[in-house]
Amino acid sequence: MIVLEQVTKRYDGGHEALRGVSLHIEKGEMVFITGHSGAGKSTLLRLITRIDVATNGQVRVNGQMLNRMRKGQIPFYRREIGMVFQNHQLLMDRTVFENVAMPLRVAGCTTQDIQRRVRAALDKVGLLKREKYYPMMLSGGEQQRVGIARAVVNKPTILLADEPTGNLDPLLSRDVMNLFAEFNRVGTTVVIASHDLGLIARMPYRVITLREGQLVKSSALESVRHGA
Numbered sequence: 001m002i003v004l005e006q007v008t009k010r011y012d013g014g015h016e017a018l019r020g021v022s023l024h025i026e027k028g029e030m031v032f033i034t035g036h037s038g039a040g041k042s043t044l045l046r047l048i049t050r051i052d053v054a055t056n057g058q059v060r061v062n063g064q065m066l067n068r069m070r071k072g073q074i075p076f077y078r079r080e081i082g083m084v085f086q087n088h089q090l091l092m093d094r095t096v097f098e099n100v101a102m103p104l105r106v107a108g109c110t111t112q113d114i115q116r117r118v119r120a121a122l123d124k125v126g127l128l129k130r131e132k133y134y135p136m137m138l139s140g141g142e143q144q145r146v147g148i149a150r151a152v153v154n155k156p157t158i159l160l161a162d163e164p165t166g167n168l169d170p171l172l173s174r175d176v177m178n179l180f181a182e183f184n185r186v187g188t189t190v191v192i193a194s195h196d197l198g199l200i201a202r203m204p205y206r207v208i209t210l211r212e213g214q215l216v217k218s219s220a221l222e223s224v225r226h227g228a
C-alpha cells in the first residue's frame with residue numbers, strides 16, 4: 001500500500017533528510033516512525049502526502065507513483081489521506097463543527113451529507129456534544145481529537161500523524177493513541193511519527209526507526225500489550 005524504494009530526499013541547500021530508505025507498509029497496518037529530532041520523520045510523511053517529492057527513488061501509494069503524479073491529480077490523491085498534526089492546526093474562529101466540516105466543504109459535499117458525516121466523526125472521537133464550541137473552549141486533548149475527527153471525516157484509507165501527542169500529558173497521549181488504534185481496527189492504515197518511546201513500547205505495532213535520514217530498524221516490538 002505504501003512502498004518506498006531507495007528513497008533519497010535532498011532539500012535545497014544540499015541537506016539529505018532521507019538517504020536510501022526502502023520500506024513497505026501493508027494495507028491495514030499500523031506503524032510508528034521514530035528517531036531523534038531531525039532524523040527525517042516529518043520528511044517521510046511529507047513524501048507520502050506528496051507535499052514533497054523524492055529526489056531519487058520511488059514512492060508508491062495505493063499503486064500510484066507519486067514522483068510521476070501530475071499537479072492536477074494531487075488534490076484527488078490527498079482525499080485518500082487524513083493528516084493529524086502536533087499543533088492540530090484548527091481554525092480558532094470556527095466552531096468544532098466547522099473545523100471538522102472543512103475537508104467536506106472543499107470536496108463539494110451537500111449540506112445534508114456534511115451534517116451526517118461531521119456528526120459521525122465527532123461521535124467516533126467522543127465530542128458530539130461539543131460541536132458548537134470554539135477550539136479555545138476545549139482542553140488540549142479535546143482539540144487534538146477535533147483534529148483527528150477532521151482527518152477521518154473523509155473516510156481516508158490512510159491516516160498519517162506527525163507527533164500527535166507532542167503537547168499532551170501521558171494519560172491524554174494514551175487516549176489519542178488508542179483512538180488511532182480503533183481506526184486501525186476498522187481497516188485504516190495508520191502511520192504515526194512519534195518521539196514518545198515509552199508510549200510506543202506499550203503498543204503492539206511495528207516500529208520503524210530512522211537515524212540521520214537512514215532506516216536503521218524496522219521491527220515488531222516484543223512488548224506486552226498494556227491496555228492499548
Ligand SMILES: Nc1ncnc2c1ncn2[C@@H]1O[C@H](COP(=O)(O)OP(=O)(O)OP(=O)(O)O)[C@@H](O)[C@H]1O
Pocket residue numbers: 011012013015016017035036037038039040041042043044
Ligand atoms: N524545507 C526544508 N529545507 C531544508 N532542510 C530541511 C527542510 N525540512 C527539513 N529539513 C532538514 O531535514 C532534516 C530532517 O527533518 P525532518 O523535519 O524530516 O526531521 P524529524 O525527524 O521530523 O525531526 P523533528 O522530530 O524535530 O520534527 C533536518 O535536518 C531538517 O533541518
